Amino acid sequence: MERQQFLSTAAGLGASALLLPTQVRAQAKYPSKPVTLLVPFAAGGAADALTRMLADYVRNKRGVAAAVEYKPGAGATLAPGQVARAEPDGTTLGLYSISPFVVVPHMQKLPYDPLKDFTYIGIYAYIPIAFYVKADSALKDWAGVLQYARDNPGKLRWGTSGVRGAAHMAVETAFRKEGLKTTFVPFTGGAEAITALLGNHIEAVVSADYGPQLTSGTVRLLALTGTEKLPTQPALPTFKDLGYPLSTEAIYGIFGPAKLPKEIVTYWEGAIQDMMKTEEFATDIKAIGASPVYMDSARFTANVTENYRKIGEAIDALGFKK
Known part of the structure; x- marks a missing residue:
């Protein structure tokens, strides 16, 4: 009424x-x-x-x-x-x-x-969720990530801002499809994961929290876990491009x-x-x-x-x- x-x-x-x-x-x-x-x-x-x-x-x-x-x-x-x-x-x-x-x-x-x-x-x-590394990392692109993981089973350490979240599951399923063994490191927030990355405690982070670090040049994006391209970096592959089971934004x-x-x-x-x-x-x-x-x-x-x-x-x- x-x-x-x-x-x-x-x-x-x-x-x-x-x-x-x-x-x-x-x-x-x-x-x-x-x-x-x-x-x-x-x-x-x-x-x-x-x-x-x-x-x-x-x-x-x-x-x-x-x-x-x-x-x-x-x-x-x-x-x-x-x-x-x-x-x-x-x-x-x-x-x-x-x-x-x-x-x-x-x-x-x-x-x-x-x-x-x-x-x-x-x-x-x-915000596109990205897989990213330190700017000075030896990992230059997504193909390099896969090759490193094949050559060094379990040594690739990567983290996200939440356990069993969209970023975690998308990347986990991608690595499963590639038949790779990696080490997932959980964090309670994107800032905490980035701190670990910059301190060399992990090799990569998957999150949407990279903006300030990308602007300052301290991180390098290697792939996007979703379906949409990043306008400023159109060459970055998306998980949709790569044919992985899950792609999330x-x-x-x-x-x-x-x-x-x-x-x-x-x-x-x-x-x-x-x-x-x-x-x-x-x-x-x-x-x-x-x-x-x-x-x-x-x-x-x-x-x-x-x-x-x-x-x-x-x-x-x-x-x-x-």
């Missing part, structure tokens, strides 16, 4: 009918309370930067008391689990990244169902608990679109190697549903089970 119609009806029923439910009153004033944006990774990576962009925008331009909180670990599933348990009042939201929603649920039991327990609000950035946005009222979804869709029109946003995403891409709630939801199905089928075909 529309609010105007409701109030007209209530007026006819008497003053007692004007005692609106708490949820309706809260929706009318949204956002009247502080909002927490949960990040499923450790501070310092691309996910952190993208979350802070939105938090800073609504805080500075819309007066929202927005805070960023980090929940790394457990394959990036801690933050989604907390959001799933939250009240649908818009005070607890999370940053969306592909792994804990369309990859990890096929690999292990989780305290949430990606298709039932969330409201997918909006997407605002895209990194899109980022925000989500909330299931049954989030439409008014709240609309509020954040508008905030995201307004933010994406600013010069600050264009500058900030360029600095981390991201590109703007917008999906409203309906398109975002359809994207998650379709990718959940496709990646689930691929993982089952590869023999990975819960």
Whole structure:
């Protein structure tokens, strides 16, 4: 029932009918309370930067008391689990990244169902996930990576920003197809993995957190784990080009608990679109190697549903089970 119609009806029923439910009153004033944006990774990576962009925008331009909180670990599933348990009042939201929603649920039991327990609000950035090494590495291209792994079984050490996430599974399946034995090293965030790479503790990283290091010339990209080329480096092969079983991209946005009222979804869709029109946003995403891409709630939801199905089928075909 529309609010105007409701109030007209209530007026006819008497003053007692004007005692609106708490949820309706809260929706009318949204956002009247502080909002927490949960990040499923450790501070310092691309996910952190993208979350802070939105938090800073609504805080500075819309007066929202927005805070960023980090929940790394457990394959990036801690933050989604907390959001799933939250009240649908818009005070607890999370940053969306592909792994804990369309990859990890096929690999292990989780305290949430990606298709039932969330409201997918909006997407605002895209970053190709890359396999990269230090700029001074002896590994010059993807063919060189494969040859090194063949000649040195188990010695190629590589890490990602989350265990059993999209990056991990895409590269693991690629190496399986090539018949190679390598050593996977888990980390709780992209910044931690890059620190290990720059400290020569591992040979390569697979993540979307390479932007600043690529700009400064400290890393070299060797392959992209998705389907889309990188405009600045069109010669880089993609996993689609190479014919590997899984090819995944990194899109980022925000989500909330299931049954989030439409008014709240609309509020954040508008905030995201307004933010994406600013010069600050264009500058900030360029600095981390991201590109703007917008999906409203309906398109975002359809994207998650379709990718959940496709990646689930691929993982089952590869023999990975819960």
